[in-house]
Amino acid sequence: MSTPQVVVGTGPVSPDDVVRVARDGWGVRLADEALTAIAASRDVVERLAGDDRPHYGISTGFGALATRHIPVAQRAQLQRSLIRSHAAGSGPEVEREVVRALVLLRLSTLATGRTGVRPETACAYAALLDAGLTPVVHEYGSLGCSGDLAPLSAVALAVMGEGTVRDAAGMLRPAADALAAAGIAPVQLAEKEGLALVNGTDGMLGMLLLAVADLRRLLTTADVAAAMSVEALLGTDAVFAADLQALRPHPGQAASAANLRALLAGSGVLASHRGPECTRVQDAYSLRCAPQVHGAARDTLAHAASVADRERAAAVDNPVITPDGRVESNGNFHGAPVGYVLDFLAIAVADVASMSERRTDRFLDAARSHGLPPFLAHDAGVDSGHMIAQYTAAGIVSELKRLAVPASVDSIPSSAMQEDHVSMGWHAARKLRRALDGLTRVLAIEVLTAARALDLRAPLAPAAATGAVRDAVRAAGVPGPGPDRHLAPEIEAVVGLVQSGAVLTATGLDLS
Numbered sequence: 001m002s003t004p005q006v007v008v009g010t011g012p013v014s015p016d017d018v019v020r021v022a023r024d025g026w027g028v029r030l031a032d033e034a035l036t037a038i039a040a041s042r043d044v045v046e047r048l049a050g051d052d053r054p055h056y057g058i059s060t061g062f063g064a065l066a067t068r069h070i071p072v073a074q075r076a077q078l079q080r081s082l083i084r085s086h087a088a089g090s091g092p093e094v095e096r097e098v099v100r101a102l103v104l105l106r107l108s109t110l111a112t113g114r115t116g117v118r119p120e121t122a123c124a125y126a127a128l129l130d131a132g133l134t135p136v137v138h139e140y141g142s143l144g145c146s147g148d149l150a151p152l153s154a155v156a157l158a159v160m161g162e163g164t165v166r167d168a169a170g171m172l173r174p175a176a177d178a179l180a181a182a183g184i185a186p187v188q189l190a191e192k193e194g195l196a197l198v199n200g201t202d203g204m205l206g207m208l209l210l211a212v213a214d215l216r217r218l219l220t221t222a223d224v225a226a227a228m229s230v231e232a233l234l235g236t237d238a239v240f241a242a243d244l245q246a247l248r249p250h251p252g253q254a255a256s257a258a259n260l261r262a263l264l265a266g267s268g269v270l271a272s273h274r275g276p277e278c279t280r281v282q283d284a285y286s287l288r289c290a291p292q293v294h295g296a297a298r299d300t301l302a303h304a305a306s307v308a309d310r311e312r313a314a315a316v317d318n319p320v321i322t323p324d325g326r327v328e329s330n331g332n333f334h335g336a337p338v339g340y341v342l343d344f345l346a347i348a349v350a351d352v353a354s355m356s357e358r359r360t361d362r363f364l365d366a367a368r369s370h371g372l373p374p375f376l377a378h379d380a381g382v383d384s385g386h387m388i389a390q391y392t393a394a395g396i397v398s399e400l401k402r403l404a405v406p407a408s409v410d411s412i413p414s415s416a417m418q419e420d421h422v423s424m425g426w427h428a429a430r431k432l433r434r435a436l437d438g439l440t441r442v443l444a445i446e447v448l449t450a451a452r453a454l455d456l457r458a459p460l461a462p463a464a465a466t467g468a469v470r471d472a473v474r475a476a477g478v479p480g481p482g483p484d485r486h487l488a489p490e491i492e493a494v495v496g497l498v499q500s501g502a503v504l505t506a507t508g509l510d511l512s
Contacts (some may be wrong), residue, residue, distance in 0.1 A: 008152065018210070022101040083153050133179070134166045141424075218498070227264050248292075266463050307338065318331070335423035338423075349436060353397050357445075373456070390445070
């Protein structure tokens with residue numbers, strides 16, 4: 001069966017298509033309209049290459065060296081030298097999904113016909129994705145201005161048949177050998193093409209789009225975890241009533257509260273303490289204010305997604321070929337719009353995780369858990385129960401607070417002060433990826449702990465949705481309450497449920 005393909009036209013690729021190519025290994029082909037637009041802008045570049053006036057990136061050097069006129073005979077060398085010198089990354093390899101997203105998004109910009117590359121160069125990028133070849137891109141090298149230069153240069157270097165790639169099986173191979181095995185001819189770059197391949201925010205944008213997809217799942221999972229905790233801590237769902245939430249009409253808050261109401265519907269645990277004998281007036285903030293915090297994170301995510309939508313629709317290059325045939329320098333490669341929201345999301349992630357950890361901690365304190373054994377231990381004193389699971393969550397939350405410090409407030413000038421203000425958007429994206437992993441683990445520990453607490457509330461029956469999540473945890477190989485056992489594998493099992501979306505599937509609900 002052939003691999004499905006995403007068709008790249010002159011308009012933006014969809015967020016879903018980015019995920020399909022990046023994570024699911026879909027191939028890519030260029031639409032006929034894109035090839036036509038690419039050829040038309042290439043004609044403009046070739047006309048300019050033939051005159052004797054300086055045109056940035058066509059007949060001049062780059063950045064602080066833009067005053068140097070380059071003779072015709074040296075212009076191919078100019079493009080090769082640009083890529084070789086700019087492929088100066090260092091550090092660990094960047095994840096395959098990030099590189100594939102980066103390549104797709106750069107190809108999408110090439111397909112707009114605003115960059116002046118040749119059709120065969122754009123086709124080589126599509127072929128690279130189709131063949132499952134992933135250029136080795138390193139962690140460090142982008143300042144998020146003038147594009148994600150080092151990461152994008154590593155990709156361009158591979159298309160030239162130089163550098164190193166991982167093949168579809170994940171094996172490291174010289175790019176020349178991998179291209180030959182895939183039947184892809186190395187590209188000999190012509191005027192303007194080197195610039196067009198590296199002047200983009202594609203790395204940070206790709207990571208933003210992947211983060212948006214992950215956070216939609218994680219924020220809904222946070223609602224599930226909170227519902228399980230409210231229930232098992234004998235909290236109340238009355239505060240989640242729609243009319244109360246409508247008094248503060250933030251859309252994310254309303255969606256989160258609606259999820260909590262649906263998740264807790266029919267709970268025997270909640271029904272057990274609704275009578276007049278219950279003297280508790282208000283739950284702690286980590287329970288009562290879950291829709292407000294989760295909702296604020298949802299609204300932040302919606303803003304970030306809108307920025308990503310605009311950036312997907314952009315043709316980021318310098319210079320660009322305008323629709324009326326002008327070649328114009330610009331500053332559209334600056335990563336500030338993307339960098340800001342990447343940092344904003346890291347703040348929201350840290351706060352959602354912090355609230356989750358506080359709910360986990362309440363389960364373990366006999367003074368606050370309303371009848372549960374200390375640390376949910378089988379025999380407290382002999383057993384420690386989930387004591388150290390909370391330590392793990394607390395350590396992660398502490399790290400998330402450090403990761404929430406904005407990268408985009410920093411700027412280190414470069415290129416002999418020509419590039420005297422940079423965005424650091426790539427670094428904002430890298431730390432957000434680490435933050436998302438941390439949030440996943442903190443939520444998994446809450447779900448694990450709440451599931452144990454729900455079992456300890458027997459014979460009271462949980463809601464159908466929360467009970468089903470508890471059952472999914474048990475089906476994943478995590479036994480119910482009992483004497484202490486090796487807890488790390490159980491945490492990892494629930495991490496897998498959160499990452500895969502199995503926690504959400506288990507609820508049987510269509511959560512918003």
